[in-house]
Amino acid sequence: MTDEELVDALPKHELHVHLEGSMPPETLLALRHRHGLHTLPGDLDGIRDLYEFRDFDHFIRTYLAVVQALREEEDFELLARSALGLLADQVVRYAEVTWTPVLHADRGVPVEAVFAGLEAGRLAVEAEGGPVVRWVTDLPGHLGPDAAERTLDLVLGLGGGTPPPSVxxxxxxxxxxxxxxxxxxxxxxRAAGLRSLPHAGEVTGPESVRAALDHLGAERLGHGIAVAQDAALMAEVAERGVVVEVCPTSNLRTRVVASYEEHPLRRMLDAGVAVTINSDDPPMFGTTLREEHLVALRHLGLGPAELLACARTAATAGSAPPAVVERTLADLDALEAVAVRR
Incomplete structure (x- = not known):
């Protein structure tokens, strides 16, 4: 079984992907024309050039500029349908997709309209045989704790005082x-029933991971690669079963790591850390979840058994419906019987 055959047969659960960062260039171009946004490039080549990041700060500035193209409920439905449709082509069974309510509310876009569009897109993709999708809401850290409280108010308001079932x-x-x-x-x-899923240890050191564990009660760590800089912390994360959502190409494109060869994923696995493989902002980083699994095999030192182990971790670490988890685990067992003997 070749690398491509293994990855194409692999049932996948995506736990770290941002909706706004998953906007295909074609969708951004359509929104640019729909709203007359002349500050954005007027052709696909220009949009693709926009996604060429110099460093993490440049990526954040571009990300925020792209968000400005989302203005109406129909825009969010278009985004959800186009982004989630890309997952459907990669044998993705389940995805937890992050969206950022405060970025839209602070621009005067009613969060009810945003969520209605997202839900319409989600349900349409699921009805067409695409992945089961659940939402994670987040906020950019630089907006501060007050924005976190406002974000939570917005989310709870969507459900009449509790989170909507899909969040x-x-x-x-x-x-x-x-x-x-x-x-x-x-x-x-957490008291309202939401899981704690913060980014930590992406562009800063292990102190960010420690803070996420101690102060935020993190169940999973977004990126989290800085744990590899502290052997004791890495051992603690492994012992506690805290899952780390690793996004290799994202780390390379934002210059957090200089090369795949320097990426710490291999060391994290060797230390017993539970790891999942994810795509983060795939169109912006020129990747897909499929490609990230190929990167793991070809550049990060994983073998078929380890890739399957990461897929099992992803299946059990999310909030997928039990029937989806059971089907994925059964298919992974069947695939392992073939793949480990290739």
């Missing part, structure tokens, strides 16, 4: 500021 997690992304000031908002989110 399963609460996150913290963007520039990696101190996590401790967000403790109260995350405690409130």
């Amino acid at each position: 399963v997690g609460f996150g913290l992304g963007g520039p990696e500021v101190d996590r401790a000031p967000f403790a109260a908002a995350f405690a409130r989110a």
Whole structure:
């Protein structure tokens, strides 16, 4: 079984992907023309050039500029249908997709319209045989703790005081500021039934991971690769079973790592850390979830058995319906019987 055959047969659960960052160039171009956004490039080549990032700060600036193209309920439905449709072509059974309510509410876009569009797109993709999708809401850290409380208010308001059934997690992304000031908002989110899913240890050191664990009650860590810089912390993360959502090409494109060869995923696995493989902002980084699994095999030192183990971790670490988890695990067992003997 070749690498491509293995990856194409692999049932996948995507746990770390941003909706706004998953906007295909064609969708952004359509929104540019729909709304007359002349500050954006007027052709596909120009849009693709926009996604060529110099570093993490440049990526954040571009990300925020792209968000400005989303203005009406129909825009969000178009985004959801186009982004989630890309997952359907990669044998993705389940996805937890992060969206950022405060970025839209602060521009005057009613969060009810945003969510209605997202739900319409989600349900349409699921009805067409695409992945089961659940939402994670987050906020950019540089907006501060007050924005975290506002984000949570917006989410709870959508469900009449509780999270809507399709919203399963609460996150913290963007520039990696101190996590401790967000403790109260995350405690409130957990009390409301949302899972704690913050980014940590992406562009800063292991202290960010420690803060996410101690102050935010993190169940999973977005990116989290800085754990490899602290052997004791890495051992603790492994012992506690905290899952790390690794996004290799994202780390390369934002210059967090200089090369695939320097990526710490291999060391994390060797230390017993539970790892999943994810795509983060795939069109912006010129990748797909399929490609990330090929990267793991070809550049990060994983063998078929380890790739299948990461897929099992992803299947059990999310909030997928039990029937989806059971089907995925059964298919992974059947695939392993073939793949490990190739």
